[in-house]
Amino acid sequence: MHADEAREVTHALAGDIVAVSGLECNSGVTFTDGSSRLSLSSMYVPDPVVSLSVKVSKKEDQQRFAKALARFQREDPTFRMNVDGESKETLISGMGELHLQIYLERMAREYRLNVETGEPKVNYREMVTQKAMFDYTHKKQSGGAGQYGKIQGYFEPIKANGDEVDANSPVEFRNELVGNDIPPNYIPSIEKGFREAAKKGMLSGHPIINTRFVLQGGKSHDVDSSDIAFRLAAAGALREFYEEAAPIVLEPVMAVQVTVPAEFLAAGLGTISRRKGTITNTVRQGDTVLLEAEVPLKNMFGYITDLRSCTQGQGEFTMDFDRYQAMLSTDQEELRQAYQSQLQGGAAAA
Known part of the structure; x- marks a missing residue:
């Protein structure tokens, strides 16, 4: 390929720009002749920053809708699609309002789809800014075996400056437990509980990033302790002591x-x-x-x-x-209040 000129070739050299038709693959895939197992470094793909709920107006269009979304994701790694676990809405995500608008226009033009959209949603992130100790007990008793799990430790920011944090900055779990106050087989459940709770922060409902969860102590019960009890204890500890870590x-x-x-x-x-x-x-x-x-x-x-x-x-x-x-503190408070109203509205509907 040279500008808008295309000519057929039998081989290509380093620096050539080549177009190949008929392949169904994702961006970033390495092609070889099959005699080597080389793989080139993949390109950096940033996380989407805006999402939009979408649905087709006619049920019979659902198959073409799914086909279009699958194709667009293959072509463009910055275009994502997922289904919201609570609302069951189909969400498309990308790098901006115009980015998503282009794909909506392509659905109408190339697939003859009438797509209904919701309001654009910004993909925020949350993080803690200071160390906070926690001491949390999950206890539930209702006839027969109950639930019991006690955990102690702290959570803290991995990087102190929010302006240096990437949206992909992970959460970390560290086990500093000494002894067997909590049997080792329950540790993975504690980590799972923390990671699951971190998917939805308490300020805005968006993922928590750049946060380290450190387990230092706790207690178990011979009868009432279980994997689910310690998983719920970890989620409860994050929820209960989150504000003490000055989240933003x-x-x-x-x-x-x-x-x-x-x-x-x-x-x-x-x-x-x-x-x-x-x-x-x-x-x-x-x-x-x-x-x-x-x-x-x-x-x-x-x-x-x-x-x-x-x-x-x-x-x-x-x-x-x-x-x-x-985010500015005034904007953050508005976002927090809107999220709390959303939660209360959902609870009332339930």
Whole structure:
């Protein structure tokens, strides 16, 4: 391949760009002639930062819908699909509002699907910022064998600065237990309970990252202790003592490039300011100006409409994921209250 020119070849050398048709494979796969078992290093694929609930309006379209989603995931490793465990909604996730809009348009154009969508959802993360000790007992008695598991220890941030944390930063479990106060066969259940609870943080319902859970002590009961009792004890310890570790919410920040005619420079700057963005650079390019900025993703929904309305349709922008950073405390409190209202609404419906 050279620009828009394509010609058939029988071999290719390093540096050549080659297109092969008819293959069903994922991005990043290494092809060989079968005589070697080499595998090239895979590309870095960032986690999606925005999600959207989707469904087809007609039941008979479900098969084509599933086929489209499977194809898009093969083609684009930054496009993800999963089913929410609680709401049972199908969620598509990607690197921004425009990214997902492109795939919605492809579903309509290539698969003739009428897809209904929900509100975009930002993929936040949570982490603790200081060490917190825990001493938690899970105890349940209701005739016959009960449930008993007592655990002690602490959790702490793996990296102290939230601005240096990657969205893929894992949670860790460390066993510093001395002796057999808790039988060794229960330790995997404690780790499992912690990891399961960390999938849904208490501030926003989003995954907890960059957190180390350290087990130092505890007690068991000859009759009432079990795998499930210690798994629930670990989940309860995280839930009960989470606030003492000063948790924060991390939000995705986008690197935004806005191009506007020079006479609309003030208007372009205003669109960034209204969305709580920070201008990092301004470059004059003839009759236009390039604005480089960092803006929280949650403030970028519907931005193109705002930009074009104040530049007489002449403004353009692109954005890419830059990093996760700590959310402003006021925004975090609003998010926490919204999540609590959601939980209470779900409980009332149940």
